[in-house]
Amino acid sequence: MEFEPLDQYLQRRKKLTEIEALGHLAHPHRFDWTHTPRQILGQFGDSTAEELSAKNIEVRVAGRVVALRPHGKAGFGHLAGDGEKLQFYVRLDVVGENAFKLFQLLDLGDIVGVSGHLFRTKTNELTVKVEKLQLLTKALLPPPEKWHGLTDTEIRYRRRYLDLIGNEKAREIFLRRAQIVRELRRFFDERGYVEVETPMMHPILGGATARPFVTHHNTLDMDLYLRIAPELYLKRLVVGGLDRVYEINRNFRNEGIDAIHQPEFTMLEFYQAYSDGPTLMDLTEELLRGLAEKVCSGRKVAFGEREIDFSRFERLSMRGAIRKFWPAEAGAAPSVEELAAKGGPRKVAARYNYFAKAKGVDAVESDENTSDGELIGELFETIAEQHLVQPTFIYDFPVEISPLAKRREDDPSLAERFELFIAGMEVANGFSELNDPDDQERRFREQVEKGGQEMPKEVDLDYIRALSHGLPPTAGEGIGIDRLVMLLTNSHAIREVILFPLLRHTAEADAAAAAGQETSLKPPDERSK
RNA sequence: AGGGGCGUAGCUCAGUGGUAGAGCAGCGGCCUUUUAAGCCGAAGGUCGUGGGUUCGAUCCCCACCGCCCCUACCA
Secondary structure, three states, X not given: OOOOOHHHHHHHHHHHHHHHHOOOOOOOOOOOOOOOHHHHHHHHOOOOHHHHHHHOOEEEEEEEEEEEEEOOOEEEEEEEEOOEEEEEEEEHHHHHHHHHHHHHOOOOOOEEEXXXXXXXXXXXXXXXXXXEEEEEEOXXXXXXXXXXXXXXXXXXXXXXHHHHHHOHHHHHXXXXXXXXXXXXXXXXXXXXXXXXXXXXXXXXXXXOOOOOOEEEEOOOOEEEEEOOOOHHHHHHHHHOOOOEEEEEEEEEOOOOOEOOEOOEEEEEEEEEEOOOHHHHHHHHHHHHHHHHHHHHOOOEEEEOOEEEEOOOOEEEEHHHXXXXXXXXXXXXXXXXXXXXXXXXXXXXXXXXXXXHHHHOOOOOOOOOOOOHHHHHHHHHHHHOHHHOOOOEEEEEEEHHHOOOEOEOOOOOOEEEEEEEEEOOEEEEEXXXXXXXXXHHHHHHHHHHHHOOOOOOOOOOHHHHHHHHOOOOOEEEEEEEHHHHHHHHHOOOOHHHOOOOOOOOOOHHHHHHHHOOOOOOOOOHHHOOO
16 A cells, blocks of 8 residues: 655655665564653753763653754754653764664654663753664654644544644643543542443433434344433433442434534533432532643633633523523513413513514524423523523523423422533533433323434333332433533634544545445445445 | 635645746755754646636636535534
8 A cells, every 4th residue: 555645655665675774673573761752851851961971871762753953974853752852863973874874764753762871962952862773663654744733624633643743732632631531530439439331322212312323233133323322321320229320431413513513422421319400510510620720720711712710600590591691682681470481481582583583693493382491492592502601500491301300399390400501512411310200201202202303212111110110319410521621621623622523534435435445334245246 | 404715736835817936845965963954956736626718727707526614403
């Protein structure tokens, strides 16, 4: 196989042949290093030239060649490893003719090991004076352009390895993502939660409202859905006596792709028996504040032009948010009574839409079947959601749009549910879990009757059975990890925080398919010839 | 799906209705403390694809393809 840019690929192959002719192995098995570049800079970054020569420190260090500055019979280069760059200095009279020829045949991107003593150059840069140079791997293709890094967003996503080599920022994002996930685990582990893994392939759709991906198990001859949420399995575990559980894993939703949506995304869900929604709001605040402090070293986090302040979380009821952000030009904001009255939300929506049409902004969408509760949800999303930049909990969701949440004791039209919004994005969703099997079965049946691709086709009877065995009063919550990582890394597209985001398939793949190469996932007997 | 933007050397980008330009990378040469090393030299292009207007199109027009952004579904 040959790759573009072909001239450089062939040139590098030729150099590799020359290197082998010098007696070097193309792919040696090991290199006994003593330090990584990061460790050397960490340990000796403060040592003076005198200290270094007095201590006579010998190191063996490996990494990718990211800069080369040959000077005739000597030369400098930089070696990248472990996220740091270390300079090395090669002299013909030190390494000898053979190794110096190897140095001259090096290309940017090659992986080498150098052995030698540390010193400081004229410009006071900590440097390895190379006594022995070894090729560890030849790079047959060149690294990204050295000034601008890799800027083509498509290649950055499709060939993330190049993005990681060429763009320090990309590397930092994914290291921080790992740190965030580590802190989340620590937070829940410390509080006695058990981490579990529940099925990714579900026989019945449930746990959220979304269009699913469908797959098929051949031996069982059974259609399965890639899960849209783990919720119903996690609550089964609480029935089973795992009073505190969490899962960090992928969900799959067959919906659109944009700056804040990817078909597979990572969700943290956690459940806690003998608790309720309002308690989780406090816990969430503690969790996110602590994360910001640990990961971003402060409660105030830059996000684009704005600054997100995790020290204070606003709390607003959904109806209150509609009132608060009701535009003045649309007349008097609706009263709480009007929003709560039967048929009230429809009148309010009509009033808003009259304004929206005149003003040319988005209207509230509904039809004759839209319930009061659904209209409240629509009003909220249209009027308020975009304004929720600082961390804000919205609570008191209509029960119609909360099929798995417990009703409020004092108002059965409202669910004891909240969502957290930051920078206009929904980041978390939590509630007191509905644990009345009769009410749950009724709501499931309503969903099935309502129909649609995003609704279950059948009632999950085993889940009702589990509830019938008794789910303690429980609170649960889901937090979108990708969006959280966006906030804490100042990233404005979800693709920046997912290593290999899904993209349209490539012209390259299409060409391969056209040329008759097999790219289909169909079983062999169904493949076209 | 609709609206907007972009597509020129391997990369980052200039540019013009009259046969295409820089820096970096690559190639040859000089250079034993450089660091966006430097200097000299040569090479590199179907200007996204197809059609149209024109004496002549990379440039103007149309269509298509690809990517990005916004809007709609969605978390």
